[in-house]
Amino acid sequence: MSRPKTDMERRKQISVRGLAGVENVTDLKKNFNRHLHFTLVKDRNVSTPRDYYFALAHTVRDHLVGRWIRTQQYYYEKxxxxxxxxxxxxxxxxTLQNTMVNLGLQNACDEAIYQLGLDMEELEDIEExxxxxxxxxxxxxxxxxxxxxxxxxxxxxxxxxxxxxxxxxxxxxxxxxxxxxxxxxxxxxxxxxxxxxxxxxxxxxxxxxxxxxxxxxxxxxxxxxxxxxxxxxxxxxxxxxxxxxxxxxxxxxxxxxxxxxxxxxxxxxxxxxxxxxxxxxxxxxxxxxxxxxxxxxxxxxxxxxxxxxxxxxxxxxxxxxxxxxxxxxxxxxxxxxxxxxxxxxxxxxxxxxxxxxxxxxxxxxxxxxxxxxxxxxxxxxxxxxxxxxxxxxxxxxxxxxxxxxxxxxxxxxxxxxxxxxxxxxxxxxxxxxxxxxxxxxxxxxxxxxxxxxxxxxxxxxxxxxxxxxxxxxxxxxxxxxxKTNGITPRRWLVLCNSGLADIIAEKIGEDYICDLDQLKKLLAFVNDEGFIRAVAKVKQENKLKFSVYLEKEYKVKINPNSMFDVQVKRIHEYKRQLLNCLHIITMYNRIKKEPNKQYTPRTVMIGGKAAPGYHMAKLIIRLITAIGDVVNNDPVVGDRLKVIYLENYRVSLAEK
Missing domain, CATH: 3.40.50.2000 (Glycogen Phosphorylase B;)
Incomplete structure (x- = not known):
């Protein structure tokens, strides 16, 4: 889930993470305008959203340079x-949002961009x-x-x-x-x-x-x-x-x-x-x-x-x-x-x-x-x-x-x-x-x-x-x-699901962001109704927001209360997307056979790229989209089952 855009939501979230320093915000705005003028040779009259993205990127990058040089000097000395x-x-x-997270600049940048009358999410979406x-x-x-x-x-x-x-x-x-x-x-x-x-x-x-x-x-x-x-x-x-x-x-x-x-x-x-x-x-x-x-x-x-x-x-x-x-x-x-x-x-x-x-x-x-x-x-x-x-x-x-x-x-x-x-x-x-x-x-x-x-x-x-x-x-x-593969919780939790990251931090502090063993402390709250409700609320907000995105991008209206069933990875025969297709067909046939029976609503999302020369993988994609065409347009099924192929899935889509 990327950050909320409304003023009320934005300020609510900042209050959880700590207010951005006024000095920091002022400096960021000043440096943003400096880069717009001297680096990009533009003013606000002719600047495009891409210019604003580049001005922000250069502003954030400035905060890296001193640390970068000092790190290399330290390695030489030691x-x-x-x-x-x-x-x-x-x-x-x-790189932009990940850098703001790792440097602790996210809130100050949010506030600076807001005060400049710009939309942070729009600027982030411009980055390739x-x-x-x-x-x-x-x-x-x-x-x-x-x-x-x-x-x-x-x-x-x-x-x-x-x-x-x-x-x-x-x-x-x-x-x-x-x-x-x-x-x-x-x-x-x-x-x-x-x-x-x-x-x-x-x-x-x-x-x-x-x-x-x-x-x-x-x-x-x-x-x-x-x-x-x-x-x-x-x-x-x-x-x-x-x-x-x-x-x-x-x-x-x-x-x-x-x-x-x-x-x-x-x-x-x-x-x-x-x-x-x-x-x-x-x-x-x-x-x-x-x-x-x-x-x-x-x-x-x-x-x-x-x-x-x-x-x-x-x-x-x-x-x-x-x-x-x-x-x-x-x-x-x-x-x-x-x-x-x-x-x-x-x-x-x-x-x-x-x-x-x-x-x-x-x-x-x-x-x-x-x-x-x-x-x-x-x-x-x-x-x-x-x-x-x-x-x-x-x-x-x-x-x-x-x-x-x-x-x-x-x-x-x-x-x-x-x-x-x-x-x-x-x-x-x-x-x-x-x-x-x-x-x-x-x-x-x-x-x-x-x-x-x-x-x-x-x-x-x-x-x-x-x-x-x-x-x-x-x-x-x-x-x-x-060496069992892991992922960085900075990008894949703090950045991708900031709402969940915040409520975890409220309960056990922020040390878990660099030490996932700390998450064991959450076991103490397994029966804490307030915490359980907070997790459910974040989850539902994420699902609602993603439902809006899916309707806008894919013209398919889904039930945000449905189970989200997701398989995203490269398309390969051994990764069993075909088996997933057979399961979708089975669920569809069950609903058609007994339409009055109670079913848990489910939205199946499959994404991933097939190597250009891998014909069977491309056929699997075609099968998934064909199944979606049938299922999504069947009034008998309604919103109890939807199938969406996530086009061009990439790292930045995960941030949605």
């Missing part, structure tokens, strides 16, 4: 162990979602960044700044239609480009064996330009960084191109390099072995590791020896978490840098790499596990292929010593799968190269140990752990 969370997806959603993820994997990455900042950990998120995020979903005649998500069209007030930290990333080429060591030569270079986004902790003055890389073509053109008329084409061909960060692959739990996808995976890994090593070397510890950096302490200062196998190339890339560039022995480099990297597995579905064709590596990353072969040789040597004569086990545990074509099993690479492997739920972690990675678990049981 030189803590740094966590680097590598993910091809960060499903951040909107940063939809740089498909679903759970990307949203988990976003929640972790929030939680690590709230815990005051020195953590960094590293990913790709996709020009086009997850597609916008339109439902046309019951079918899903995809539209490009041009989320950067109007600019992004939250990011800061850092061209001074631009990093070269190499592709293609060949491997040379020289007296000085192995060299990767004749490569094609793409530049990685970083954009930093602040990640504020909850009311603790910590502001961490998410750094997203954008691909840029280098500026060098061969002089002869000018003379033979190839200059224009050479400039146009820059797009080929810059396509690397153009678009997020819209597949969830499905492996698509495209060359561009492999480029994306190596691009983020190569740029990130150069950045990580640069920061390590420039830290107080890393810079103690002016002649040569010792990497003995690297794992004590650096933790690299691989969010699924997409950033698995961090393992051979770190080996390449340590062996070829820093000239460590293989054994030392492997010890450093293994102690530094950890791997999160997200799925056991065979179609989701990454298995890259060897010939693609040979073309795109020839040095990494040779490193993976050497990792595999040593790995199988160890397996052979432990299980002599068990050739079938060695085949199952190999990083290289024989066949036509030969493939590299990236999950196996992660397990062998990391010191820790975790699933994302207890049952999932057990399945990994007992089935998919059984051989690896038997070989090194100490590596396997569980």
């Amino acid at each position: 030189d803590p162990k740094r966590i680097y969370y590598l993910s091809l997806e960060f499903y951040m959603g909107r 979602d940063a939809g740089l993820g498909n679903g759970g994997l990307g949203r988990l990455a976003a929640c972790f960044l929030d939680s690590m900042a709230t815990l005051g950990l020195a953590a960094y998120g590293y990913g790709i700044r996709y020009e086009f995020g997850i597609f916008n979903q339109k439902i046309s005649n019951g079918w899903q239609v995809e539209e490009a998500d041009d989320w950067l069209r109007y600019g992004n007030p939250w990011e800061k480009a850092r061209p001074e930290y631009t990093i070269p990333v190499n592709f293609y080429g060949r491997v040379d064996h020289t007296p000085e060591g192995i060299k990767w030569v004749d490569t094609q270079v793409v530049l990685a330009l970083p954009y930093d986004t602040p990640v504020p902790g909850y009311k603790n003055n910590t502001v961490n960084t998410m750094r997203l890389w954008s691909a840029k073509a280098p500026n060098e053109f061969k002089l002869e191109d000018f003379n033979v008329g190839g200059y224009i084409q050479a400039v146009l061909d820059r797009n080929l390099a810059e396509n690397i960060s153009r678009v997020l692959y819209p597949n969830d739990n499905f492996f698509e072995g495209k060359e561009l996808r492999l480029k994306q995976e190596y691009f983020v890994v190569a740029a990130t590791l150069q950045d990580v090593i640069r920061r390590f070397k420039s830290s107080k510890f890393g810079s103690r020896d002016p002649v040569r950096t010792t990497f003995d302490a690297f794992p004590d200062k650096v933790a690299i978490q691989l969010n699924d196998t997409h950033p698995a190339l961090a393992i051979p890339e770190l080996m390449r840098v340590l062996v070829d560039v820093e000239h460590l022995s293989w054994e030392k480099a492997w010890e450093v790499t293994n102690r530094t990297c950890a791997y999160t597995n997200h799925t056991v579905l065979p179609e989701a596990l990454e298995r890259w064709p060897v010939h693609l590596f040979e073309l795109l990353l020839p040095r990494h292929l040779s490193i993976i072969y050497e990792i595999n040789r040593r790995h199988l040597e160890n397996v052979g010593k432990k299980y002599p004569g068990d050739h079938d086990r060695m085949r199952r545990m190999s990083l290289i799968e024989e066949g036509d074509p030969k493939r590299i099993n990236m999950a196996h690479l992660c397990i062998v190269g990391a010191h820790a492997v975790n699933g994302v739920a207890r049952i999932h972690s057990e399945i990994l140990k007992k089935t998919v990675f059984k051989d690896f678990y038997e070989n090194e049981p100490e590596k396997f752990q569980n």
Whole structure:
């Protein structure tokens, strides 16, 4: 539920949370007008609602900057162990309201915008979602960044700044239609480009064996330009960084191109390099072995590791020896978490840098790499596990292929010593799968190269140990752990359901917002009629407000007192939306068969996107919308059963 809009409701809510300071409100109004004038070069006569949103975003961002700089200064002074969370997806959603919540500015901003004669909800709705993820994997990455900042950990998120995020979903005649998500069209007030930290990333080429060591030569270079986004902790003055890389073509053109008329084409061909960060692959739990996808995976890994090593070397510890950096302490200062196998190339890339560039022995480099990297597995579905064709590596990353072969040789040597004569086990545990074509099993690479492997739920972690990675678990049981997925209560309770958050705070205080174990204190109020009524009242207000939204957006009038039956997630056969459809049909048939019987009214809402190439998932969407057409227009059923497909469900819709 987003914040109430009427003056009476707004002031009632502010009285619960504490009044906004008059000084704060005055400063916010002054800075809002300053940004409107100097940043956006507008006045109130010609400004649009979008201008007002940007003025507010810049005003709130001002409150981040000092904290952001001081946080990074503190990390430099204290030189803590740094966590680097590598993910091809960060499903951040909107930033404005989340930042106001975490900085404790929400009430003051509410009051300032109200006094300026503007509508806060209208301004919030203008912000584009940063939809740089498909679903759970990307949203988990976003929640972790929030939680690590709230815990005051020195953590960094590293990913790709996709020009086009997850597609916008339109439902046309019951079918899903995809539209490009041009989320950067109007600019992004939250990011800061850092061209001074631009990093070269190499592709293609060949491997040379020289007296000085192995060299990767004749490569094609793409530049990685970083954009930093602040990640504020909850009311603790910590502001961490998410750094997203954008691909840029280098500026060098061969002089002869000018003379033979190839200059224009050479400039146009820059797009080929810059396509690397153009678009997020819209597949969830499905492996698509495209060359561009492999480029994306190596691009983020190569740029990130150069950045990580640069920061390590420039830290107080890393810079103690002016002649040569010792990497003995690297794992004590650096933790690299691989969010699924997409950033698995961090393992051979770190080996390449340590062996070829820093000239460590293989054994030392492997010890450093293994102690530094950890791997999160997200799925056991065979179609989701990454298995890259060897010939693609040979073309795109020839040095990494040779490193993976050497990792595999040593790995199988160890397996052979432990299980002599068990050739079938060695085949199952190999990083290289024989066949036509030969493939590299990236999950196996992660397990062998990391010191820790975790699933994302207890049952999932057990399945990994007992089935998919059984051989690896038997070989090194100490590596396997569980980390059950969670969500940040800042966005998913305080922001999305502020009414509920407030009445909980009234009973047990606000500490639960950073420590959900505190919610156990609510057990003392399980029979408290006043508290039960307060919860029911908030729930009913939320349902009423959402009912109004549904009627406006979907032209379906529902019973706000009905049971809300919601299934929102990516559309997949294994996620059982089809089973849900059969249940809806069963309920419909029961009402039709015995229309005079008493039924609990139910509103079924299903939402989620189908991958554009996933025909069966698209058919399931069509079935749901067809069922809705029948059920919602049947006068016999009335408001006892309604079915609504939530179009283009995204993070910001959850805030409704």
